[in-house]
Amino acid sequence: MDDTDGTILRALQVHPRASFRRLGEAAGISEQTAARRYQALRRAGVMRVVGIVRPAVRGDSEWVARVRCRPDRLEPLAASLSRRRDVGFAYVVSGGTEIICVVRTPMGAVGDDALLAALSSRVGVLDVRVDLLLHAFNVGSASKWTGFGGHLSESARDLVTSNGSAHGAGDDDPEAEGEDAGTGGPGESARLTAEDAPLVDALTHDGRLSHRELARICGWTVGRVRRRLRTLERSGALYYDVEILPxxxxxxxxxxxxxxxxxxxxxxxxxxxxxxxxxxxxxxxxxxxxxxxxxxxxxxxxxxxxxxxxxxxxxxxxxxxxxxxxxxxxxxxxxxxxxxxxxxx
Missing domain, CATH: 3.30.70.920 (Lrp/AsnC effector binding domain/regulation of amino acid metabolism (RAM) domain)
Structure with missing residues (x-):
């Protein structure tokens, strides 16, 4: 990775759904080169842009769990925790006997016993400590980490965020960038419904899918996708994380x-x-x-x-x-x- 890749990552951290044209302008390269560099990083598994529903929207709180276990039970325990949908982050720390993870679950439904009950096996678990996450000072995992380099000037930052509507990788037409109505639609609610499930699932897989592709997946019109994304994003119900493997x-x-x-x-x-x-x-x-x-x-x-x-x-x-x-x-x-x-x- 060079400084140009670093600048692209920084621009994505500012606006994860910025078009390739905007990313290229911020990095001083062509739209095609920006797309090629982004796709290379993504195919290599170095980074992903994903859509995330804020836990509070579903009535969940976030809990930091520290699970100590016997060394011979680490692998099955790690597999059990990391594949759970209610676990957001998980990693093994030095010593090979402790896993730290973030669990998303309602306020009254967590604790040592509740977490143990969620595991495929309690055999080998020595201790569980659970603390409530009270306030995040920056949302996401590596979303705000900028130690990898690159440079994004204030003018480039403004360029990336201008017309701050929710674009996607394939939404570079002037009509899409100029459409910036104040709200998603008359009386449209930010509360998630069953109809939103295909949209959320698609963005979890790839947070930069274009409006057209999202419309195809959901069976909606492009206009409806734009309005719904705008409502969810501006209410804070939906945000995007730029995941990076440092x-x-x-x-x-x-x-x-x-x-x-x-x-x-x-x-x-x-x-x-x-x-x-x-x-x-x-x-x-x-x-x-x-x-x-x-x-x-x-x-x-x-x-x-x-x-x-x-x-x-x-x-x-x-x-x-x-x-x-x-x-x-x-x-x-x-x-x-x-x-x-x-x-x-």
């Missing part, structure tokens, strides 16, 4: 920091840390450590530098512990199989 880009050390922060400072500390280039995700959680931070670095020296000059420079951090990721099992909507992001079966 290891494929030369960033081999990923870690979760469990920070203890004074309650009065947690908003300020969380927002400041979430803005760091090395941070992919930051959220306030319940428990002894009240701030969870996902960090991506090149190597041990780079991680040490970040702890010393990044976290160490933030006022209000009272203490921390570290979990080093040794294997990714699942990103937001994708399994990680043999070093590739793939759509779950």
């Amino acid at each position: 290891e494929r880009l030369g960033f081999d050390l990923s870690a979760t920091l469990w920070l203890t922060v004074a309650p009065s400072a947690i908003d300020e500390v969380g927002a400041e840390i979430a803005a760091h280039d090395e941070v992919a995700f930051a959220a306030a959680i319940s428990g002894d450590h009240n701030l969870m931070v996902a960090v991506i670095c090149r190597d041990t020296d780079d991680f040490y530098r970040y702890l010393r000059t990044g976290v160490g420079a933030v006022d209000g951090v009272l203490g921390y512990s570290v979990s080093i990721r040794v294997r990714r099992l699942k990103q937001n909507a994708s399994l990680v199989v043999q070093g590739r992001l793939v759509q779950p079966v």
